[in-house]
Amino acid sequence: MIVYVYDGTFEGLLTSIYDSFYRKEIPTRITYMQEEQKDFLTTYINITTDEVKFNKVYNAIKDKISYHSLQNIYYAFLSEQKDCEIAIYNYLRLGFKIGKSIDGYLSNNNVLIINDFSRKVQKERHAMLGLIRFMELDKGLLYAKIQPKYNILSLVSPHFEKRLASENWVIHDENRNKASIYTDGEWYITELKLENEIEISNKEKLFQSLWQNYFHSISIKERKNLKLQQQNMPKRYWVNLIEKNM
Amino acid sequence: MEILTKLQILSDAAKYDVSCSSSGSTRKNSKGGLGNAAVSGICHSWSEDGRCISLFKILFSNECIYNCAYCSSKITNDVRRATFTPEEVVSLTMNFYKRNYIEGLFLSSAVYKSPDYTMELLIKTVQMLRENKFNGYIHLKGIPGADNTLINRAGLYVDRMSVNIELPSEASLQALAPQKKKESIIKPMSLIKNGIIQNKEEKMNYRKTPSFLPAGQTTQLIVGASPEPDLNILKLSEGLYKRFTMKRVYYSAYIPVFESSTLPSIQTKPPLLREHRLYQADWLLRFYGFNADELLNSNNPNFDLELDPKCFWALENIHIFPLEVNKADYTELIRVPGIGIRSAMKIVTARRMSKLDYEDLKKLGVVLKRAKYFITCKGKYYGGISINPISIKQVLLDRPESYSTQLSIFDMFPDSLVRKEASSNITGEF
Ligand code: SF4
Numbered sequence: 001m002i003v004y005v006y007d008g009t010f011e012g013l014l015t016s017i018y019d020s021f022y023r024k025e026i027p028t029r030i031t032y033m034q035e036e037q038k039d040f041l042t043t044y045i046n047i048t049t050d051e052v053k054f055n056k057v058y059n060a061i062k063d064k065i066s067y068h069s070l071q072n073i074y075y076a077f078l079s080e081q082k083d084c085e086i087a088i089y090n091y092l093r094l095g096f097k098i099g100k101s102i103d104g105y106l107s108n109n110n111v112l113i114i115n116d117f118s119r120k121v122q123k124e125r126h127a128m129l130g131l132i133r134f135m136e137l138d139k140g141l142l143y144a145k146i147q148p149k150y151n152i153l154s155l156v157s158p159h160f161e162k163r164l165a166s167e168n169w170v171i172h173d174e175n176r177n178k179a180s181i182y183t184d185g186e187w188y189i190t191e192l193k194l195e196n197e198i199e200i201s202n203k204e205k206l207f208q209s210l211w212q213n214y215f216h217s218i219s220i221k222e223r224k225n226l227k228l229q230q231q232n233m234p235k236r237y238w239v240n241l242i243e244k245n246m
Numbered sequence: 247m248e249i250l251t252k253l254q255i256l257s258d259a260a261k262y263d264v265s266c267s268s269s270g271s272t273r274k275n276s277k278g279g280l281g282n283a284a285v286s287g288i289c290h291s292w293s294e295d296g297r298c299i300s301l302f303k304i305l306f307s308n309e310c311i312y313n314c315a316y317c318s319s320k321i322t323n324d325v326r327r328a329t330f331t332p333e334e335v336v337s338l339t340m341n342f343y344k345r346n347y348i349e350g351l352f353l354s355s356a357v358y359k360s361p362d363y364t365m366e367l368l369i370k371t372v373q374m375l376r377e378n379k380f381n382g383y384i385h386l387k388g389i390p391g392a393d394n395t396l397i398n399r400a401g402l403y404v405d406r407m408s409v410n411i412e413l414p415s416e417a418s419l420q421a422l423a424p425q426k427k428k429e430s431i432i433k434p435m436s437l438i439k440n441g442i443i444q445n446k447e448e449k450m451n452y453r454k455t456p457s458f459l460p461a462g463q464t465t466q467l468i469v470g471a472s473p474e475p476d477l478n479i480l481k482l483s484e485g486l487y488k489r490f491t492m493k494r495v496y497y498s499a500y501i502p503v504f505e506s507s508t509l510p511s512i513q514t515k516p517p518l519l520r521e522h523r524l525y526q527a528d529w530l531l532r533f534y535g536f537n538a539d540e541l542l543n544s545n546n547p548n549f550d551l552e553l554d555p556k557c558f559w560a561l562e563n564i565h566i567f568p569l570e571v572n573k574a575d576y577t578e579l580i581r582v583p584g585i586g587i588r589s590a591m592k593i594v595t596a597r598r599m600s601k602l603d604y605e606d607l608k609k610l611g612v613v614l615k616r617a618k619y620f621i622t623c624k625g626k627y628y629g630g631i632s633i634n635p636i637s638i639k640q641v642l643l644d645r646p647e648s649y650s651t652q653l654s655i656f657d658m659f660p661d662s663l664v665r666k667e668a669s670s671n672i673t674g675e676f
Contacts, residue, residue, distance in 0.1 A: 106596045107609045130290040130300075134345045142344065159284075160346075166278045167344065207341050210253055217258040218303065219293035222501045222516055228296025232289070242347070243291055 001028045001042040006085075008032035010077055011054040013085055017092060018053035019045075030085035065095040065102060076117035078151045087113045124148055125155040131237050132156065134169060136204045142169040143198060145240050153180045157187045208242050215243035247328060253338070255328040259308040259319050260354055264466060264496045268300045268349040268383040271405040271461035279379035281343055281350075283405060283461075288349050301352035301385060302342050306330050306368055310356035314412075314423040315508055316471050316500060319356045323504075329358060332371040336378060343382050350383025350405070351375070361391035369396065372403040383461070388438070390430040397434045401441050406461035406493070409434045411486070414479045418472035421508055435490045438463045442491070462493040469524060470517040471500035471509060475547035480527055480538040487531065497524045523549040530555055533587060534580050552643055557583040560620055561635040567620045568627055572601050584616035604628050616642060 004020070004027045006012035016030050027045075038044065061070045073088045081087075090110045095102045105111045134142035142164065153173050157180040160169060165185070172179040172192055179192035200208075238244040269287030289298040307329035308319040318325060339351045353371065358364045365388075372384055384404040388397050401407060409431055413419045416428045438459065445458035465486060469479065483495040499521035502512045527549065530536040534556075541559055542549070550558050560567065560583050569578055571593055579590040589612040596602060596610055604623045607614060619629040619638045631637050 101599075104595050104599050106592055107606050112609070126288075129284075130288045130346075130349075132346050136345070144346070162275055163282050164280070164344070165275050166280065207345065210250060210338065211342060211345070211347050213250060213254055214257050214302070215291065215293060215299070217254050218261050218299065219295045219297075220261055220501065221295075223295035223297075223518065225296035226294060229292045229294055232296065232298065233292040241291065242345075 001039070003027060003042055003044050004030040004047050005044055006030060006032050006047040007049050009049060010074060011051065012047060012049040013077060013088065014057040015049050015053045016047045016085075017089060018050075018057050019047055020089070027086070027089070029083070030089060061092065061095070064099060065092070066100045069095055069102060072114055072118045075121040075155075076114045078155065079117040079121045080151055081117055084117055087117070121150045121152065121155070124150050125152045127237070128152055128156050129159050131233070131241065132160075132171060133240055133242050134164075135198065135200050136207075137198065137200065140167065142167050144169070144171045145198075146171060146173055147175045147236070147239065148173060149236075151176060153178060153189055156180075157182070157189075161187055212243055249334060249338075251326075252328040252330055252334070253304070255326050256305045256308060256330060257303065259325075259356075260303045260305045260352075262498060262501070263303060263352070263354055263387075264297075264498045268385070268405075269461070270493060271383055273381050273383070273405065273457075273460070275381050276379055279381050280340060281380055281382035283350065283381070283383045290346065290348055300349045301383065302339055302348040302350070303352040304330070304335070304338075304354075306335065306353060306355035306371065307358040307364070308356045309358050311359065312357050312423075312425040314426070315504070315506055316422055316468060318503055332367065332374050335371050336374050336380075339375060339382075340378065340380055343380070348382075350385070352385045352387075354387035355389065357389060357391075361389045362393050362396060365389045365392035365396040365400065369400050369403070372400065376403050385461075388434045390426050390434070392434070394433075394437055397437055398441060401438065401459045402456055404459065406464060407438055407459055408464040408466065409438075410466045411482070411495075412467060413472050414467055414469075414474040414482050415472065418474065422471060435463065435465070435486075439490045463490065464494040464496060465492060466496040466498055468500050469497050469521050470514075475542075476520070476524060476527070476549050477538070477542040477544070477547040479524060480531070480542060483528055484531055484538045495528060497521050497528070519551050520549070523551065523555060527555040530559075535577055536581075553639070554583070556581070557616065557642060561639055564633065564635045564638075568622045568629075568633060569620065570622050570625065571607065572597050572624065574621075582617050582620045584613050584620075589613070 002025060004016045006016045012032070013030065016027070020027055058070070061073070073091060076084050076088055087110065091114045094105070094108065094110050098105070102111060128146065128148060132144045132146060134144045137143050151173075153171060156171065160171070161182060164182070168183045170179050170181050170192075172194070177191060177193045178189055180187050180189050268283065269285065271283040272285050273283035275282040287300060289300050291299040293299055305319070308325070309327045309329055310317070310319045310321055313320045313322055335351070335353065339348075342348045343350070353368060355364050355368060358367070368386060368389070372386060375384065385406040385408065386400055386404040388400070388407050388409040390409060397407075411431055412423055412426065419426060419428060441458050442462060445455065448455040467479070467482075479497070486492045486495055499516040499518050500510065501516040502510055502514050505512050527541055530541065531538065536559070541555055546562075549555055553561070560581070569582060571579070576590055576594050579585055579593060580587055585593075589610070592610045593602065593607070593612065596606065601624055604614075604626070607623065614628075619631070619633070619641070627633075629638075631641060
């Protein structure tokens with residue numbers, strides 16, 4: 001058994017793939033977790049993330065397979081599903097063999113897994129674009145709290161970069177203690193853990209209550225359908241929705 | 247009057263309007279501006295009736311001089327009245343947008359003082375929004391009877407405009423909304439249509455031509471307030487799509503709020519399922535290549551409430567089935583009950599690599615619950631019963647589809663379109 005240990009970044013993962021190719025060895029697992037009990041029969045190989053190797057693999061995927069596949073595995077990676085790394089590895093091995101036509105192999109298990117992970121992440125990204133709620137803090141700073149299942153900060157930020165271009169904003173992923181910070185026309189992701197609750201201004205309180213009010217009066221009671229509401233807007237998102245917290 | 251009270255009154259009065267999607271426009275943010283429009287549309291919330299909230303939907307005013315029988319803002323109704331100022335609407339819209347509550351504004355109005363007067367107020371509002379560099383989506387209701395030049399001017403500021411057809415026939419319009427004439431509805435529609443066409447031509451010649459209604463026009467009609475059968479409604483929609491290049495026709499089940507000799511009694515339940523069937527049928531018109539005459543005829547002028555329109559059609563045309571999934575072409579596949587655009591595309595793609603059997607279809611994620619009665623895979627039939635309409639209807643009804651799943655925004659887009667747009671948005675953001 002060979003286990004690759006990488007640093008948990010996408011760059012690191014693609015570096016692992018490069019190394020595996022040149023070492024002519026096939027890992028059974030790729031992980032960034034510290035293994036609790038090291039198994040005596042397993043060889044652990046530490047992968048050092050390397051930008052040159054990363055770029056080579058990145059471009060190879062784009063040129064020899066497709067840009068779409070590249071996106072797919074990036075999304076699958078962000079799903080943080082257990083063993084998504086080895087799934088990506090297997091998918092790419094197939095991809096390098098058959099090239100662009102990989103998307104047609106819809107009944108191949110490796111392809112299925114990646115498509116499935118990728119679809120879940122895309123779905124949450126899309127939901128989040130609508131469900132993120134900003135609060136206006138001092139000096140007009142917009143702050144949003146989220147608790148997504150998948151690691152979607154890097155996927156939602158470009159959307160708000162365009163939309164809220166002339167604002168300063170923060171999207172805070174509380175599950176991962178990370179935040180995307182946008183200021184001076186650029187966003188970056190950084191560690192963030194807040195010690196105290198955020199305090200909001202009176203103006204912010206007014207708009208929150210206006211919104212809650214609107215939310216209530218817009219619903220038609222003759223058509224009440226809470227099941228459908230929940231089906232479209234899963235409960236796990238409610239904690240951060242102004243209109244659901246009154 | 248306090249803004250909170252106005253908001254309550256004027257959102258309450260706007261809630262029966264159903265067209266609220268924000269799709270079909272790409273508006274880029276300008277320097278120092280707020281907002282843009284996303285092609286695929288984004289839902290921001292779902293109200294307790296399960297409908298998606300994408301746009302901030304309000305009436306500018308509910309102080310109406312008209313008296314349409316079905317409407318709660320009509321002049322003879324005793325309700326609280328309010329009228330916004332343009333500044334108020336601008337502030338609410340921009341602040342809601344900034345907080346990411348909404349995708350844009352849907353602004354409609356009762357006829358306040360006169361059609362022209364109302365239209366001018368609406369124009370002032372949207373103009374002010376754009377001058378404040380608001381680049382989010384705006385859908386504006388054209389007021390029937392307003393002057394041509396006003397309708398045209400409004401088109402320069404907004405993404406979509408709609409004039410409601412309201413009722414499926416002139417006779418019903420006459421009976422229930424006597425101040426609205428067919429003419430005053432149809433005329434702005436063709437004006438809008440011509441404006442869009444003209445703008446497209448100008449755009450080809452001069453790149454800098456400002457957009458005129460980039461998301462096109464839609465309309466809405468009320469189902470069940472008047473006696474027309476589904477056949478008339480569907481034919482009307484078909485005509486609207488063809489003649490006015492309508493983007494969407496929306497259907498709104500009539501909810502009785504008044505006791506009146508000309509209207510269904512107040513005890514009547516809103517015909518939600520009928521509304522749903524019409525949406526499904528409308529979908530078949532726009533994306534599945536059906537025409538109204540195939541779906542309904544004078545012997546069958548209404549849809550079967552128990553069966554969705556595609557099943558209904560398939561059972562009427564059982565002689566075409568079963569279809570062999572490895573042979574049928576795409577346009578045939580999408581006519582199979584249970585097979586949608588996305589599944590059909592998957593089938594067509596996957597069968598290039600190898601012939602598909604029943605298990606392969608499952609793997610592709612094709613839902614076979616209904617489809618299995620209408621197809622064969624490698625020549626084999628998996629329906630398990632004889633192919634005749636009566637027995638198939640029987641088994642289909644034993645497992646009725648869930649009626650509670652009304653329309654969600656995802657039903658409004660065929661999966662394939664959503665997928666395509668989603669991935670094209672991602673490109674460049676990766
Ligand atoms: S014109 Fe519009 S607001 Fe006025 S009564 Fe008729 S439907 Fe209602």
